[in-house]
Structures are given as structure tokens and as C-alpha cells.
Amino acid sequence: TTTTTTTTTDRHRIRLTRLDPRATRLALERLLLSGAKCGLPIELVIEHVVRNSMHRSGVSGMKKMSPPVTGAQAAAQASDEDKMKVYVVFGGSSSQRRQSCRSGRHVYLTLKRIPTIDVVAVVLNNTNNNASSQLADATAWRLSYASALDPDQWDAPRAPDAGRFAPSKRVRADLEKYGWVKPSELSSCQDTMMHHHNEQRSTRFGALLAVASREGAIIFNAAHGGAGEDGALQQLCVSSGVAYTGSSPLASRVCMDKAATAKALVQRPVHGATCLPKRVVPASALVSKASDERGWGGRERVEGAKRLWLDIVSSFSGGGGAAPGAADTNNVTTLVVKPIAEGASRGVRRLMDERELLAYAEDIAKNQAPPFPYAYVFEPFFDASRAPWVECSFTLMGALGDLRVVGQSTIDARAKERARAVGHALGVEGCAVLDAFVNTDTGELIVIEMNTVPDMTSPDSTAFAHARNADPPIDAETLCTRALSLALVRRFR
Template identity: 30%
Template sequence: MRVTVLTGGTSSERDVAIASAVQIVAALRSKGHDVAVVDTARGLIPLADESRMLSGSVGVIPPSIDELHSLERGLLLSGLGNLAVIRDAEVLFLALHGGRGEDGTIQTLLEVVGVPYTGSGPLGSGMAMDKDVSKRLFRDAGVPTADWTMAPVRLTEVESSLGWPVVVKPSKQGSTVGLTVVKQAGDFEGAVELAARYDDEVMVERFVPGRELTVGVLEGKPLAVGEIIPRHEIFDYECKYTPGMSEEIFPADLPGPVARECQRLALLVHEALKLGGYSRVDFRLTPAGEAFCLEVNTLPGMTATSLLPQSARAAGIEFPDLCERICRTAQLGRLQEPS
């Protein structure tokens, strides 16, 4: 199979995307597939330059806003000018995270190009990327999610309707970039200002204490439930991408009914947002045993040790097989959202 991996991009998760691409490329080549790589911000990466241009490491902090703006000024999505290698592919593997790679923009362009691509279509991608929209759909589908409001909002309203602590975060951002857990009124304004640096819409959400859980969905079926135990209060950027900063347990040590309920809710989320191919749904499990959906990721991390591959491995699917199945699903058009 001829596969072109699209990676990089101009979002704050650029480094994470490239780390995913490195391992996806290796996995697919190990299965005998012909793989090319395109950085959507810089263009085709020649085979001889892959080891130099594709770093598998992720820094402790995300790329700065200035760095990302510099990439955008260079030529936004210039990689899509390499239409020959894109159109020649039998399938495009989207190793992109956040921003225009995950919000439906790239997906819309690829619908025009007419080459099968992995993940969800434009509609599902856009709805999942917008946390306000997705939480409304969670509730409509009967999936519990924490109460929230959108900034600007008065402190008195936060205190009366949500209470402290609250989570302040950009509405369309991933990897907890720009996110703050605010425990007192004096820190609220600064947290909103930080989140607003990454998005023009800021969400203020009730903090849900409890265990951090995640469930992968593949080909319309839930995978194993996993638990993340971060060293910090939340599973933040440093804990996600720094070795030793979190413990990840697959399958999670949960009573059978609780695990099955998380899987049921994950599938409800996947279907409610009209997602295709695969996704990963994150939850908080309260001490009382209730699962609250935090968010859904349409293009979750895809290194061999990322959460979705661990969820798949616990269900008996090794990483190279997972990458191949994702490609086959896209190629066959099964579960792909209609344009």
C-alpha cells in the first residue's frame, strides 16, 4: 500500500505530531508498505533527510507562539502543494494534532483532493475540536460532562454556578496547552489571559476530582479502558510527554461494570460527534464512581507508547497492526464520515 503521512503543521502540538509520524512511518514500513512523509508547513521530506528533519522527541514545553507564527508566515500548509505525492497515495495517514490539522481544515482540503485519509471527516473533526460544541453534544447524547461556561464571565457567576476550583482552558486546543486549574479568585484573570493567547474562545469548567481514564475507539468498537496517574495534579503537557512523569495502566484496575460503562460512554461520544475510523475519549471517574467525559480526540497521539496504542495493545492489537488497520479502514471508506 502506498501511504503518505502528513505531519508537523503549525499548531502548538507540532512536536507531538512529528513524534507520532516517526513511529507510524517505521510501523508501516515494517509491514512492507511504501511510505512518504509530508510536513504540512514545510513540504515533502526526502527519504535521505528523514532522520535529520523528523525528531522523535517532544520538549517539556510546547513550541512558542512566535515559533508557530514564523512557520505560518513561511507558507501555511505549503506541504499540500506537493500534490503529486499526495495524489499518488492510496491513503493519507494524518499524523497531525491540534490546529488546522485536526479542526476540519485539512480534512476539507483532502475531500477536494479526493484521496482517502485516516481519522474523521470535516464535520466530526470540527465539532470535536471545539470543546463548547462537543460538550453540548455530550449532554444531548446523555453523556455526563462537567458544568461549564464561556468567558467573559463575572467572578460572582463562577463562584455561584461552578465554585472553586475551576479549569480555565482554550476552547480549541489540545495537550492541555494554555490550561490552568484555578483554586481562588485572585488567579482567575491571569488564567483567562493565558488561555486567550491560544484561542479567541476560553472555557471555564468545574474541576472534577478523581481518577483519569481513557478509552480508545477503533472501527466502531471500544478498546480497553486505561488509567493515567500523573505526577502533577492534572495530566498536563509535561506529564504527557516527559518519560517518568506519569504512570499509565492498561487495562485499568476497575470493576467490570465501571469499565463497561466507560466503554459505552466512549462509543456514545464517538457516534454523537459522527466520528470515523478511530478516536480516544478521556474521562474523570469521581470517588462516587461516576464517569464525566472531559473531551474526545479525533487524532490522538500515535507513538507506540501513546494512550490509544496502549488501549489497542491491551485489546490484543500491536502497534504496526493498529497503524495498518487504520489505513485499511480509511482506504475502504468504512466508518468514514460523509462529506
């Protein structure tokens, strides 16, 4: 960013005049966060950046932008009784915590633009166990507007640093004194003002759900991985009588477990869709032997890895489980390994031989903090760069048994129909994203995984991008409100 400094009698006045196109994303986030600390909505900060840039360049005639509908304006348009109360829940202690915090911020800001919704950002801390009983005791922080804009402070499971949000009455007074903003332009929402940081408070997540139940609120689940995606959070919401976005506890648990997903598609087969054959290896077979001096030590260590490698490779002989013509598993020479219940490609690695298998095990033992995944999944490597196969994602949205593929107009209709059928077979509802290999000639699918809590970190995330390219286009606000509506449909089903 670039600033211009004007000296007055007793102090310096700093006015932002333009945005440097080379400015990093971090610099822009800091600018918006600074505005939020002073009670300035994002739209107002951007407006003044543009206005001052035009003034600097001698350009005039910019019309006043419509102010964001917040605070008193929103209250005038929708009474508290008419507003839908929504808690956007994110965080947790899974390996996808950072992604979850950014998804939560984006969803929170999207819903905040809707005057008929009263939205609160909630970050989960210390959810180190996936059991619903322990998730209920996890610490949940209700965030102020300024805090929700700064997800980096939530990357580690810890309490918020209140010192970073010191009172800003003097700063706000200076802004008004020097005419940078008018008093009427400052947001009247208490949670957008930095000096209300003391209203940030923590509670047990179970207690927050009890409050949500009394309020008739909806939980917008943006907690990726771990307890947020494996059915624990969903089961806790069901037990508390709270509507929530996404799939049922059972469907969430099945889709989070890659081996369970493959098994479900065997039990409920979909014509033209299947999974690559899989071999589940307990984590103890990898981690304990790699970290224990008595296991796989020296030459015996390499020989042990070789025996395990040959055992896994031989289990794929015969090509069982692959789509017709999809992969030749009679002569497997390369494997792919991944944690059985992780997302965002975490822990995924291509292995060429037993030495790379041993290196992978050592890496897990040395660098991954416990608790380890209880198992790892091995499957033959599939080269999606070979025509006619391509890797593709499908955004599915709808009620149970009534899913629709959002966007993807260029994809074969047969492939989209099979993607819907896979979603129905897995019991998916709400909004979910299916990753698969697609045969562009036949429309056949090889399912990679189903994400029941899809990435929503930015407007370019898969679900938002597909919605934007739909016919007619679906904006972010509409996509999020549809997810909320589907949560209510399930609650009253």
C-alpha cells in the same frame, strides 16, 4: 554511549562496542540518526551494537539477525503496483507541533517495516491559518529517511537544513573498508542514504494532495492541533478526493471545540455520560483587558476580574449539566480554565480566585504568541481523586457507527459501552481516544475531551498501549494498517 578507538597507519578507526545504560535518549537518537545518514537501517545499527558488545565480553554464538525488509528486498516481495502509497503528514504551526513531529516519526517508522506499503514522511510548515484555502498553500516537505528520524529539526516552522545532511560516500566507504558492515548490508533504498538529501523537496500541500489523488494514496494524519485536527485538513482531503485517517471534517471540528462537544452530547444524549457545565468567555474579555492599560488598571483591574469571576461562578449554580452525583456545582469555589480548541492539556489551569484569574489573563497576554484562541472555557473543578471516580482513557476504533473499545479489560463493561456510545454520538471513526472521568461503581462517564488525532509519539502512547494489552494483542503495525483500511472504507462508502 561508549566507544573503543583502534589506531591504524593513517587514521583512527572508531568502533561502537556497547551501549551505556545511563546514556540519554538524545544520545541514542543521535546514534540512530548517524546510522541513517550512512544508509543504515535502525535494526542494523542495533544488531551491530549488540554483536560488538558480545565480542567485547567474550561471548560468541549470536545468530545473524534477520535483516530489515527494505529496499530491494521489499521490492522483491511486493511490486510497486501492489504497494499501498501512504503519506504520513505531521507538523503545522499549532502549539502541539513538537508532539506532532514525534508522532509522525513513530508512525513513519512503523509503516516502513511493512513491505507492502510505500511510505513517505511529509512535514507541514507555516500553517498559520486554520482555513482550508490557506492550508492548501502551506509548504509541505517530503523528507528523506534520515530527516524523518530527526524531528527536533522540525520543531520550528522552517525549511530543512540541508547542510546537516552532507554527502557521506566516504563514511560509507570506511564502514565497508574496515568491515564494520558489509556492502550488502547497506540499505539499497535511496531515501535511506544521506547523500540523497537533495531529493528532499518542497511543494504546496494542495499540490501534494493532487499527486496523492492521482496515485490513489492515503494520508495518515499525524498533525496534532490546529488545522490538522479541527477539520481543515480533513475538508481539504475530501475536496481533493484523497483518503485520510481519522474522522470526518464535521466530527473533527466538533471534537476539537470543547464547547461544541458538550453541546453535541446535549443534542444527542448518552445515558450515563455527560460533560461538566461550561462557560465560554471570549478571548477579548481576558487578553485585551489584561494587556490594555485602560482596562483593569490598578484597583479597577482587580475589581473587573472579581466581577468576571463572580459572573462565571454564579452561572454554575444549580448543578445543571453534571452527571448525577458527579459534582456539587451549587457551591463552586474552584474553576478550571482551558483554551476552547487545544489539546495535550495546553493552557489548562486550576483557578482558586479572581486574582489567579487575572494572573492567567496576564500570562496569556504577555507570553502567548498570537493568534490567540478565540475563546476560553471555564468549568467547575472536579476532583477525580475522590472515590469512586478515576480519570481514564478509551481508545476507540472502527468505522462510522461501528466503534469498538480497544483493550481496557479492567474497566467496567458499562463504562466501555458508554464510551462507544459517546463516540457514535460525536460521529467519530477511524482511531480516536476519549478522555473521561469514570465512576467505578456505576460506570458513569464525565467526558473531558475526544481526540480524533490521538498521540502516537511512542510505543507507550495511549492508543498503542491499549492495543498491546488487548486480547489478543494488537501490534503497532496492525493498528496503523487498520487505520489505513478504515480510511479506504470511508472513501468507498
